[in-house]
Amino acid sequence: MSSIAILGSGFGLYGYLPALVACGQKIVLPSRYRERFEERTELKPLANEVYWAEDEISALQSASGVVLAVSPSIQCKWLSICLDQPQLKYVFLEKPLAANPDDAAKLQSMLQHSGKVIRIAYVFRFQDWADTLQNCLKGNSSDTFRLDWRFQAHHFRNDLPTWKREPEQGGGPLRFYGIHLVALLAEFGYSTVVRSSTNNGNQDSVSRWRATFAGKDLPDFEVEIDTASTACIFSVVRETKQESVDVIRQPSPFSTGELTNKPGSLDGRVDTLINLCQSAWNDQVLMPEFYGHAILLWKELEHVERCNQSVRFAA
Numbered sequence: 001m002s003s004i005a006i007l008g009s010g011f012g013l014y015g016y017l018p019a020l021v022a023c024g025q026k027i028v029l030p031s032r033y034r035e036r037f038e039e040r041t042e043l044k045p046l047a048n049e050v051y052w053a054e055d056e057i058s059a060l061q062s063a064s065g066v067v068l069a070v071s072p073s074i075q076c077k078w079l080s081i082c083l084d085q086p087q088l089k090y091v092f093l094e095k096p097l098a099a100n101p102d103d104a105a106k107l108q109s110m111l112q113h114s115g116k117v118i119r120i121a122y123v124f125r126f127q128d129w130a131d132t133l134q135n136c137l138k139g140n141s142s143d144t145f146r147l148d149w150r151f152q153a154h155h156f157r158n159d160l161p162t163w164k165r166e167p168e169q170g171g172g173p174l175r176f177y178g179i180h181l182v183a184l185l186a187e188f189g190y191s192t193v194v195r196s197s198t199n200n201g202n203q204d205s206v207s208r209w210r211a212t213f214a215g216k217d218l219p220d221f222e223v224e225i226d227t228a229s230t231a232c233i234f235s236v237v238r239e240t241k242q243e244s245v246d247v248i249r250q251p252s253p254f255s256t257g258e259l260t261n262k263p264g265s266l267d268g269r270v271d272t273l274i275n276l277c278q279s280a281w282n283d284q285v286l287m288p289e290f291y292g293h294a295i296l297l298w299k300e301l302e303h304v305e306r307c308n309q310s311v312r313f314a315a
Helices: 011-022 031-039 041-049 056-061 072-083 101-112 128-137 172-188 270-282 290-314
Strands: 003-007 026-030 050-053 065-068 090-093 117-120 144-152 192-200 206-214 220-226 228-239 244-250
Touching (some): 003 011, 003 056, 011 026, 011 031, 011 041, 011 270, 026 031, 031 041, 031 050, 041 050, 056 072, 065 072, 072 101, 117 270, 128 144, 128 172, 128 228, 172 192, 172 206, 172 220, 172 290, 192 290
Parallel strands (some): 003 065, 026 050, 090 117, 144 220
Antiparallel strands (some): 144 228, 192 206, 206 220
């Protein structure tokens, strides 16, 4: 059994901690997280699995792996420290890897040469619908697939100032939410961006993103994400010359949905995180190859968007 240090007192506690315990891991936390830990009643049964360290550095030095569940800017700062810790074999990172694709590419290069087991929280690949979707894409290159993901992000619902609503800090509908889909489509073989655009809804921050992807022997794939919608839907429609057919239709991309939990119960994304964490011990790869493809596709998305903005400005 190994022990995993968690840096990040939000999703790190209510998401990764129960997932890692379910994987048989012991948890090391900085002592300053104790109050936040004790406030979460759903974590009380897991208290015996937690060891407390004096601070973050002490936690890292006493662990064999680490979860960085922090903002992209903080993740960048801690990552270089973690990679210099020889006893840390496993590194779990949140998405996006950095606030922008250029910085993410630099970190990706560091990770590739680290010799550590790296897992980034691109978790859509662990959903049941991902296999269904991939199978539907095969042999249907003449069709068009349209994905519609609508929900009201926590920061919009509660009018909170947070980096998650600011694209410059790695937030927004593309960099924070859409990156899940970018990674999945990159893994499926999509490599070209036909169009990409973000725009404001009725909020102060960017809330919507649209894009169209293409790939060799793959159908065009259109994506629309609205993070300020009062509706809750995650759907994929396959359009042929004759008809439109639902491939996926559910309230959330997650099987149980993050908003469907009763007070005191575990977050609905824990099961997905269990699959992510287990892959670090079960898969025979240090870092999945599609991670690099995802960053390349992300870079192209933002390049296409900048070009479109330049054309509109010139007009």
